[in-house]
Amino acid sequence: MCWLMLCNFMIGYDSSYGSIMDFTITVTGMDLYFKRHDGQAVTCEEFYAAMRDANGANFHNFLLWYSQAGTPSVKVTSSFNAEAKTYSLKFSQEVPPTPGQSVKEPMFIPVAVGLLDSNGKDMPLTSVYHEGMLEPISTNGQPVHTVVLQVKKKEEEFVFSNISKQPIPSILRGYSAPIRLDSDLTDDDLLFLLAHDSDEFNRWEAGQVLARKIMLSLVSDFQQNKPLVLNQKFVHGLKSILCDTSLDKEFIAKALTLPGEGEIMDMLEVADPDAVHAVRSFIRKHLASELKAEFLSTVESNRSTEPYIFNHSSMSRRTLKNVALAYLCSLEDPEITSLALHEYKTATNMTEQFAAMVAIAQNPGKARDDVLADFYNKWEHDFLVVTKWFALQSMSDIPGNVENVRKLLKHPAFDMHNPNKVYSLIGGFCGSPVNLHAKDGSGYKFLGEIVVQLDKINPQVASRMVSAFSRWRRYDETRQALAKEQLEMIASANGLSANVFEISSKSLAG
Structure with missing residues (x-):
């Protein structure tokens, strides 16, 4: 992540404040990197050194990203001075203590920033005042609309000049650094x-x-x-x-x-x-x-009868259409259900057919049952597709879905001895907060029974399943008591494996 972050800094905006280095300088650094290390097994530090040495760039405290644990938390406050026509951003950073590193140094954090005017347009940025110096911001003499501010100290302030009206700041553009940001927006x-x-x-x-x-x-x-x-x-x-x-x-x-x-x-x-x-x-x-009309239009305009194509344009078209269809099906409208059935039946590829089935399967009823049965009949000989079919049903938020999952345990395609089938059906059920954490404890009881049964077949897989109980103290007292009961039952089971006993006992101990 840090290596990619460094590359992104370097090929960013062509300005002394726009990026650490521009594209041409990056090429110079890469030339030195290959000259020094071509054919060698090298480290991130050597890549860093090549970029620094080729360009004389100041990467002070950047390597802390490799040696210092924890995600920096950055707070930003802003202020606008209409009389002086300036806009200030004050940054403060803190890296939380971690085992073995109770005291942390400030990190090198690049924060890409733009300012929007009242019409939502990017404002031209000409200069920024920082540490007693007014630095010009330009690309070939032209104002820029995004700058990368290099936050290197615990507290720093950057002041933009020639800002005539109150802007709205766009901070951390392009996710320029992996931080937790807290702003006064x-x-x-x-x-x-x-x-x-x-x-x-x-x-x-x-x-x-x-x-x-x-x-x-x-x-x-x-x-x-x-x-x-x-x-x-x-x-x-x-x-x-x-x-x-x-x-x-x-x-x-x-x-x-x-x-x-x-x-x-x-x-x-x-x-x-x-x-x-x-x-x-x-x-x-x-x-x-x-947004019903807009979603319907989205589905209509993103239909395609063309053969399946694996490229960004086609993938994004399918993704947007499927999201729109899922929203529409949440309305539980018979006309929308008919539309989704049409999309299911006319799909030219499994991606869109499966997505239509997912949309229909949100709601219990005949349409859901028919589509699930039809899909299985078409794909029953494809192991991976059947695995997805199990997962779709097990992670459903339909009330009382635990009984449907119990029935699927007896399905001819399910095999408790097959880890992938277990992960799809039982693991999928654990991914439904509504049903796993059902107030009546039915989800906990089901999972407890499965863990004990599975432990005799595959302790490693059983230990993965019992991990779903690990955060039981996060819930209300009723759920805590029900979850604890199942954990105690598991921990006291005869012949329990060391894997499952360790996780269940540690979960009980808190």
């Missing part, structure tokens, strides 16, 4: 970036940060029995992305994908799978309803 700022940022990563990130905030707020409302209401500005922001034909279709698909339920539960003091699932389902249905 407001929700309105994030909504603005979601709708207008020219940098696709930051546009996506703004949507993810907003979605996490919205989901956490709605989880709180759900737990207090308050009505769920989705911020319409968020809907409009996603609509602007969905309708922007200039954007890459794969990016649109990713931008429309909400954070997963596991990610949101990790942000709660006490994990609540029912509330998180209800909120995520509510948002998906609301978006599908509000």
